[in-house]
Every structure is written in structure tokens, then in C-alpha cells.
Amino acid sequence: MKPWLPFRMTWSLLLIAFPAFLAAQEPPSMVSSSSRTGSSSVEVGRFHVGAGGGYSGVSLAEAERNLEMLIRSEREYFEGFLLFWGSGVEGTPVARMEEVTGGSYLMTEAGYRVTSSVDVGVRFFRHFLPDLTGLYEERGTGGESIRAEHRFTAGLSRLLFGAAVERTFSNGRFLLRVGAHAGPVFLSSEQTLSFTLGGIPFVDPFSSTWTVPYSGKALGVDFGLQFEYAVRRGLGAVLEAGYSIANVRRLEAREDTDLDGDGLPDVRKGEPLEDSEGGTIECDLGGVRLGVALRARF
DSSP, X not given: OOOOOOOOOOOOOOOOOOOHHHHHOOOOOSBXXXXXXXXXXBTTOSEEXXXXXXXXXXXXXXXXXXXXXXXXXXXXXXXXXXXXXXXXXXXXXXXEEEOOOOEEEEEEEEEEEOSSSEEEEEEEEEEEOOOEEEEEEEEETTSOEEEEEXXXXXXXXXXXXXXXXXXXETTTTEEEEEEEEEEEEEXXXXXXXXXXXXXXXXXXXXXXXXXXXXXXXXXXXXXXXXXXXXEEXXXXXXXXXXXXXXXXXOOEESSOBOSSSSSSOSBOTTOBOBOTTSOBOOXXXXXXXXXXXXXXXX
């Protein structure tokens, strides 16, 4: 049996507002007094660093569909076995999934202003994705039982390089920033199956847990729109909306894994993650994000 579990990210939206007290302040401008007569040079220097986080729209729709198919096939197999041995179903079978509805991310950045309105820099994102889980449990009238727990965990990292165009408003109190960045995207994941079977004629009861680690990479692109508010000289509060594009075409096993305990690897290092029909899974990691950050300029 080859393990599977696809991973596909699509987008959803969540609004994140600034604290109300920021609007009530009368902060100093992010730019010098010269900017109020036309110049947009930053008062405190050309460098900036920042950090933030927020909500990332995540949907594992493709994984959920394949997991639903797998649980359905497990149920059909077990109930077909009960029918073959003349047993019936005892009670109500359990077959459910915990769907993924969203995730979060943390971000750090550094940049350098090359002209009065153009900034270049690097941004690092770490996305925290919720686990996709599924459970199938059923008992037969003859004492037969089956329990299968599925879990897929994933972590996403992006290291992006690019540029942004900035423009100030209201005497330098507000700043509008539009940027585009590109760079490597890394996906690290684990697929786990806990399986228990008992009461089957001519088969010894057994319980086992298998975990197969996978990883993949791709080239990603990210677009961002930011509104920055000058909390004080050299310090801005940022509200950001962004959209990323990335497609990991192949997830590969990071090590050999023995699934049936015979001492031989059933999944070999470098072997691709496959769906229930034996096809290689492509992981769409694109989606919308919304977040907040603090940016220091010096």
C-alpha cells in the first residue's frame, strides 16, 4: 500500500483591523519636513526592518476529497468482508473528517531604499497550517473491528526577494506601498496512518502506526499591498493584503519507510507522494493572506 495525502491551498479572506487607539493619536510624520513640500525621502534613513503575522486563507480541498475517497473504500472493503463471512454491522459506523478552514503565518523583512520611492528587500514567511484528519471506525456482529486514523501535517516556508514602490500621504503620516517578490518555497509534511484490526478469522489482531515524511519545493511569487501609519518617528504600523502563487509539482519521501514490519522499505527515499489512483500529487500553495506588522526605519 502506498501512502497518500495531497495538499492544495486555495484562498479565503479575513479582515484584521488596527487598534482603535492609533487613529486617535497625532503621530509625527514618517518623512522629513522637506517631504511636506514635495520630497518623499524618509527622515530616519534608507534602511528598514519589520515583523508581523496574520491569517492565511487555506483550503485543503484536494486532500479532503482524496481522504474521503480512501475512507469510503476502507468502509466498502470491511463491510464486504463482513458480508462474505455472514456477519452484519453492529451499531453505527464512524466515518468523518476534520476539514481545514484556515491557517496563520509569521513574517520578517529587511529592506533598503534605492530611490525616493523604490525599495528593495527580502521577506521570510513561515506558514502554520492546521492538520487534516480523518477517522473510520466500525464493528461487526461477529466481533470483527476496524479503526483507521489518518493525519496530514504540513509546514510551509518562503524566502522572497523583490522590490516595492512607496508613496506618502497626509504630510507623511500615511504611506501606500505596492510590492512584488519571488523566491524559493519549501513544503515539509508528514502523512500518518494508525490502523487497528481485530476479530478477523485466520488473522491475528494487530495495531500499527506508520508515518512517512515528505518534502517539496517550488519557485513562488508574492504580491502585496500595504498601508502604513506613522505611530512615531521611524516606527510604522502596517496593514497588509497579499496574494501568493506557487505550485509544488512533486512531494518526495525524505527517507525509507517500512510499513508492514518485514524489514524492507515500502516507501523509498525520493519516491513521490501519490493519490489513491497512483498519480503524482501536485500541491497548489497559492492563496490570499491578510495581516499586520510593525516596521522600523533608520
